[in-house]
Amino acid sequence: MKYYWAINTYIKHLLRFLLLIGLLAGCSLEKKSAVNRGLQNLTAHYNILFNANDLLRQKQEIYAASYIDNYSQILRVYQDTIAHSGVDKDLDAVIGKANNIINLKEQSHYIGDAYLLLTKANYLYGSYFVADEFGSYVVRNYSDRPLLSAEARNWRVRTLLNLHQLPLAKAVSDTGLSVLFYAKKKVDAANTYAARLQYDIDAGDYKEGEEMAKNAIKAVSDSKLKRRLIFILAQLQEQNHKSADAYASYSKIVKSNAVFEMAFNAELNRIRIEDTQNNVHITRQERLRRLLRNENNKEFIDQIYYQIAELYAADGKIEDAIKNYRLSINHSTKNQNQKGLDYLRLADISFTKKGDYTAAKNLYDSTLLNLSPTYPGYRTIQLKANNLQILGEQLRIIAREDTLQQLAQLNEKDRAARLDELAKIHVTEVKAAAAAATTSAFTDANAPTSSVATATTPGANTFYFYNVNSLSQGFNDFKRRWGNRKLEDNWRRSARANSDITNNTQNITNQVDPSVLPKKDQKSNDDIIAATYKQMIVQDLPLTPQNIAASNARVYTAYFNIANFYRDVLQDHKEAITTYETLLKRFPDGTEKPAIYYNLYRLYSDIDQAKSDYYKDLLLKNYAETPFAKVILDPDYGRKMNDKDAEFNALYNQVYDLYAHKQYTDVIDRTNQLLQQFPGNKLAAQLAYLKAMAAGHQEKLLPFRMDLYNILNDYPNDPLIVPLINEHLTYIDANQAELASRPVVLVDNDLYDSPFAQSLVITKTPVVVQAPPAAAKQPAANQPAKVTAVTKPANMIFSMRDSSRYYFVINVNAATTNLSSSRFGIGQFNRANYPPEAGIKHQLKYAGTDNQLIFVGVFPSLASAKDYARAIIPLMPQIMKVPADKYSFFIATQENLDKLEDKKMLDSYIDFYQKNY
Structure with a gap:
């Protein structure tokens, strides 16, 4: 102890001496001298490097403590894979300290150490490309420092594995092993072997992995890491069919002071090996239940129940899994x-198995509340929770259409019997749901047990019409569109003879108590529920080839939207791959095969190179002329395509102008030319639609309806046009007699009179035009210029007050561009998705001389404006006839929208919007 005190005193005196010399030297500190080198070495090492490495050590310990291991797989060597989001002040501090050494201590011996700090900090930040650059720099430039370059090389291996660059990681690791083999002094042997071990696990080379684990165990000094390596060794020995060796390795963990999870799983695996050797056939659930009865495991009952639930879930026993997950929650303190x-x-069960998206949302919220933000995939869970409505809607479409197709395939007798059977089940479920709702009014609304209870029939969760939540939405949509109608033939017709909507539904509508009616006219509530339920099913049964094709198209589009959503929004590549491959399996002749092949080629490139090459070869072999294949063969093709898209947008606008000026014959001729000249263009369906509308002003109903069906057949997956045409066909079916009597199906007067025209022809919406001319910006000759500078911060200019008037706004940064065709596309979307009485209109205003604002509304709440945004944004590339970099989106209240008079105010609001919404 006295020696430590003496050394510490000596260092203090030395620091004072060097500080005095520094003060005397004054401005000469930048000069290269022994004094300056000594001072910079001392301050860089003790003041900066030591503190930075201590921060990194603490950060790695925090990551390791919050990392959740998956013991059903081979463990990862290092517990440093976290969910990276936002700013990390500790890692920023390390990066700042490293830069201080590099920029201010250039004469010190620790420049290489500073670059290694940057390697580690960027790795932990998740900036793997940057980390690899710094690590590579250290390896290249500091070969004279073997320990430093070896450590940098090991971090490079870990970084490259996170970048899924396995061949390069192997090459770097091979160099490290070679240096280690020939080194007179073993340099960082433990981490060299450990990094190679992780490569072997990722590459599936378990035989070499076993040897690397043994080498790392011999070399490592950290007892915690050593126990982890022993557990990994046992797992590898199991994979290599060395049961006795694996049992011995697991026993070392059980007898050590390893953390519970590791010791617990080692004991489970040891029991399994022992039972296998003794030919004892006992299920894993039974082994786990044995552990429940052991008093020594009292503190870990929650984890045992979780493992039991996982096994039930893997076997498809969902109700048993739910029960044990609940027990785990109840015992988790x-x-x-x-x-x-x-x-x-x-949450995943409610979402994927039950189809109960409200319960799933609540459970995902509980997940985020309890789970550490450093949990791998935390950000993905957050995104999924925030976007359940979008995914849920697409899954509802698939479930509904699959169910309708199943029923449509039955003969009339079997279908009627099946409908009666389903109706009885539905009545029971509705009563159960009502009873549960009544009970829940007297219990804690946030109780976790209420979140998973769903009104579904066990074993039939994928059947759409068993799901009360989905049905309630479908029933409301049906009533809003058709009213209360009796289950009968030709029920869609609004003017059918002897129309007799059921007395009972009339009584309900008129609030007449059925009990006061004559007994022969009375129907029980059960009968009403059953009849309405069957009516809702029958209305959309796909009984004709055209309807079956349309139903398949809706399923296809929903799957495609889900895959794209997983890819782009959630960035969940595994789920995206699964959905794309499901789409290929269900629809092997689908129209989007080139796009799917291309996406699978890109998604697999980071996961499985062989699969990536497989889909690449399919694309190049079978669809060599598509843009997707050309992008692979010609990296510059994307830019060329953008130029071509711009050209086609201009041509489309020309056709639209002809249509707007009622030059219908020219529209048809020009459309035929463009479709022949640009086959497969993304706007082809819209061109075909314009052509059909133009023809509708020159032909009778029958050929016009055939034109609409042809568009459905030619473009079954177009998300903008298909819903619109289905809406038109529905109206035609309901008003066939009146439309067939017309000399031409579309007449100009329809613009003002007929509801059919409101669905089909361009609607004249009020246009608010605020002067774009530059002259408006100039003061009159005899007037002083008006000062419009904004000095208040944006949060004082704009209001966060809740409003009943919200707008979805498209900001186009091109004041001279004609937006008529783009607005027409917005009108198409609105007509297909909103009834006329909703009053959803698109209008135009200018924000200065450079920006046009298309604002859509009015929406009664922020939530409804967001719903609109979620629905239309995926379609904007097809709707907007301007380059993608020229427009953006936001939501504004009427109060804030009125303030957007110039670009400065617009920029201020966008900043305000991004910070507050």
């Missing part, structure tokens, strides 16, 4: 991450 995992599994 200390381990928040465990509780978070339970909620996550329950």
Whole structure:
């Protein structure tokens, strides 16, 4: 101790001496001298490098403590894979300290150490490309420092594995092993072997992995890492069919002071190996239940129940899994991450198995509340929770259409019997749901047990019409569109003879108590529920080839939208791959095969190179002329395509102008030319639609309806035009007699009179034009210029007050561009998705001389404006006839929208919007 005190005193005196010399030297500190080198070495090492490495050590310990291992797979060597989001002040501090050494201590011996700090900090930040650049720089430039370059090389291997660059990671690791083999002094042997071990696990080379694990165990000094390596060694020995060796390795963990999860799983695996050797056939659930009865495991009951639930879930026993996840939650008092995992599994079950998206949302929220933000995939869970409505709507479409097709395939007798059977089940479920709702009014609304209870029939969760939540939405949509109608033939016709909507539904509408009616006219509530339920099913049964094709198109589009959503929004590549491949399996002749092949080629490139090459070869072999193949063969093709799209947008606008000026014959001729000249263009369906509308002003109903069906057949997956045409066909079916009597199906007077025209022809919406001319910006000759400078911050200019008037706004940064065709596309979308009485209109205003604002509304709440935004944004590339970099979106209240008079105010609002919405 006295020696330590003496050394410490000596260092203090030395620092004072060097500080005095520094003060005397004054401005000469930048000069290269022994004094300056000594001072910079001392301050860089003790003041900066030591503190930075200590920060990194603490950060790695925090990551390791919050990392959740998956013991059903081979463990990862290092517990440093986290969800990276936002700013990390500790890692920023490390990067700042490293830059201080590089920029201010250029004469010190620690420049290489500073670059290694940057490697580590960027790795932990998740900036793997940057980390690899710094690591590579250290390896190249500091070969004279073997320890430093070896450490940098090991971090490079870890970084490259996170970048999924396995061949390059192997090459770097090979160099490290070679240096280690020939080095007179073993340099960082433990981490060299450990990094190679992780490569072997990722590459599936378990034989070499076993040897690397043994080498790393011999070389490592950290007891915690050593226990982890022993567990990994046992897992690899199992994979290599060395049961006795694996049992011995697991036993070392059981007898050590390893953390519970590791010791617990080692004991489970040891029991399994022992039972296998003794030819004892006992299920894993039974082994786990044995552990429940052991008093030594009292503190870990929640984790045991979780493992039991996982096994039931893997076997498809969903109700048993739910029960045990709940038991895990109820017994979880200390381990928040465990509780978070339970909620996550329950949320996934509600979402994927039950189709109960409200319950799923609540459970995902509980997951995020309990799970550590450093949990891998935390950000993905957050995104999924925030976007359940979008995914849920697409999954509802698939479930509904699949169910309708199943029923449509039955003969009339079997279908009627099946409908009666389903109606009885539905009545029971509705009553159960009503009883549950009544009960829940007297219980805690946030109780976790209420979140998973769904009104579905066990074993039939994928059947759409068993799901009360989905049905309630479908029933409301049906009533809004058709009213209360009796289940009968030709029920769609609004003017059918002897129309007899059921007395009972009339009584309900008129609020007449059925009990006061004559007994022969009375119907029980059960009968009403059953009849309405069957009516709702029958209305959309696809009984004709055209309807079956349309139903398949809706399923196809929904799957495609889900895959794209997983890819682009959630960035969940595995789910995106699964959905794309499901689409290929269900629809092997689908129209989007080139796009799907291309997406699978790109998505697999980071996961499985062989699969990536497989889809690439399919694309190049079978669809060599598509843009997707050309992008692979010619990296510059994307820019060329953008130029071509701009050209086609201009041509489309010319056709639209002809249509707007009622030059219908020219529209038809020009459309035929463009479709022949640009086959497969993304606007082809819209061109065909314009052509059909133009023809509708020159032909009778029958050929016009055939034109609409032809568009459905030619473009079954177009998300903008298909819903619109289905809406038109529905109206035609309901008003066939009146439309057939017309000399031409579309007449100009329809613009003002007929509701059919409001669905089909361009609607004249009020246009608010605020002067774009530059002259408006100039003061009159005899007037002083008006000062319009904004000095108040944006949060004082704009209001966050809730409003009943919200607008979805498209900001186009091109004041001279004609937006008529783009607005027509918005009108198409609105007509297909909103009834006329909703009053959803698109209008135009200018914000200065450079920006046009198309604002759509009015929406009564922020939530409804967001729903509109979620629905239309995926279609904007087809709707907007301007380059993508020229427009953006936001939501504004009427109060804030009125303030957007110039670009400065617009920019201020966009900043305000991004910070507050």
